[in-house]
Amino acid sequence: MAGAPFGSGFVLVFDFMQSNRGSVHVLPVAGLPYDDEVDFHDSSFFQKHDLTSLPSPNVVREVASRSKDPRTKRRNRPPPVYFPSLGLCVKYGTEVTIAEGQCLLFVRSKLSQYVPVPEVYKWCKDDGQVFIYMELMDGVTLEKSWEGLNEEDRLAVCEQLRCMIDAWRGLGCDSDSAFIGHIGKQPLLDIIFESTCSPTAGPFSSVSEFHNWFTSSYGPRKHDRNKPPHPNRPFLPDDVPIVFTHADLHPSNILVSSGSNPRVIAIIDWHQSGWYPAYWEYCKARWTSTIGKEWEAKYLPLIVDRHECYDYWDSFVLARGA
Numbered sequence: 001m002a003g004a005p006f007g008s009g010f011v012l013v014f015d016f017m018q019s020n021r022g023s024v025h026v027l028p029v030a031g032l033p034y035d036d037e038v039d040f041h042d043s044s045f046f047q048k049h050d051l052t053s054l055p056s057p058n059v060v061r062e063v064a065s066r067s068k069d070p071r072t073k074r075r076n077r078p079p080p081v082y083f084p085s086l087g088l089c090v091k092y093g094t095e096v097t098i099a100e101g102q103c104l105l106f107v108r109s110k111l112s113q114y115v116p117v118p119e120v121y122k123w124c125k126d127d128g129q130v131f132i133y134m135e136l137m138d139g140v141t142l143e144k145s146w147e148g149l150n151e152e153d154r155l156a157v158c159e160q161l162r163c164m165i166d167a168w169r170g171l172g173c174d175s176d177s178a179f180i181g182h183i184g185k186q187p188l189l190d191i192i193f194e195s196t197c198s199p200t201a202g203p204f205s206s207v208s209e210f211h212n213w214f215t216s217s218y219g220p221r222k223h224d225r226n227k228p229p230h231p232n233r234p235f236l237p238d239d240v241p242i243v244f245t246h247a248d249l250h251p252s253n254i255l256v257s258s259g260s261n262p263r264v265i266a267i268i269d270w271h272q273s274g275w276y277p278a279y280w281e282y283c284k285a286r287w288t289s290t291i292g293k294e295w296e297a298k299y300l301p302l303i304v305d306r307h308e309c310y311d312y313w314d315s316f317v318l319a320r321g322a
Contacts, residue, residue, distance in 0.1 A: 057127070089137070101134075121134060180275055207240060
C-alpha cells in the first residue's frame with residue numbers, strides 16, 4: 001500500500017478538555033494513502049473476516065438495486081448500502097471522494113477518544129465511482145430522535161457535541177503552512193461551491209485570499225480578475241483563525257444511542273470538511289437548519305459559537321445560487 005505524505009507543516013493542536021483551556025498538545029500528523037484502491041488490513045474488519053468478505057462494487061450496486069428507493073438509480077450519490085451481518089456500510093458514487101476516506105482516517109487516528117467516526121476498511125474506484133467501505137455505526141440520527149428527547153437529554157447531547165467540535169477545531173496547521181482547503185491541501189469540497197459551478201475552491205494561503213475569491217467568484221464576471229471588490233466584502237473578517245471544520249453539522253449527520261441518557265455514537269459525512277475560517281462551522285450549520293426552530297435558535301449556539309458575520313456570509317451564498 002503506497003502512501004503520499006502530508007506537507008511537513010501539519011500538526012495536531014488540541015485542547016483535550018474544555019475545563020483545561022491552555023493545555024495545548026502539538027503532535028505530528030502522519031501521512032495518508034492517496035492510492036485509488038487501498039485495503040486497510042490492520043482494521044478491525046480483517047481481524048474477523050478475510051478480504052473476500054467485502055462485497056465487490058458490482059455486488060454493492062446489485063444490493064442497492066433491490067431497494068424501492070428511487071435514489072438508488074443515481075450515479076452521483078446514491079444512498080449508502082448496509083450489510084448488517086458484516087457490520088459494514090458502503091458509501092459510493094461519482095461525487096464520493098477518496099478525500100472523505102482520508103478525513104475519516106485522519107480524525108480517527110488523532111481524536112479517537114474524543115470524536116467517534118466510522119472506521120475505514122477499504123476504498124476503491126470502479127466505473128467512475130468511488131466506494132468507501134466503513135464501519136456500520138449502531139445509532140439513530142439526532143434528526144429523528146430529537147423530538148423524543150427531554151430537555152436534560154438535549155442539553156447533555158449539546159455538551160457532548162461542544163467538546164467534540166472543540167476537539168476537531170484543534171486539528172490545525174502551524175503558522176508557516178496554514179491554508180484553507182480540504183485534507184491533503186486539496187480544494188474545498190463544500191456543496192456551496194460544488195453545486196454552483198464555482199471555479200475550483202483553492203486551496204488558499206490565507207483567510208483574506210479565500211474571502212477575495214468567495215466574494216467574487218460567481219456571476220457572469222466570476223473569472224474577471226479586474227472585478228471590483230463587493231461592497232460587503234469588508235464584513236467578512238480576515239483576522240479569524242483557520243480551524244478544521246466538519247462543514248455539514250446537520251442533525252442528520254449526528255448519530256446518537258437510543259433510549260434515555262443518549263450518547264453521541266458518531267459524527268458522519270465528512271465529505272465537505274477541511275480547514276476554513278473559524279466562523280464557517282456555525283454559519284454552515286445554521287444555513288442548513290430550519291430557521292426559527294429550536295435547534296437553530298436555542299441549541300446550535302450551545303455547541304458552536306455564534307458569529308455576527310452570518311447575514312453577510314448568507315448573502316454571498318445566495319448570490320452564488322446555492
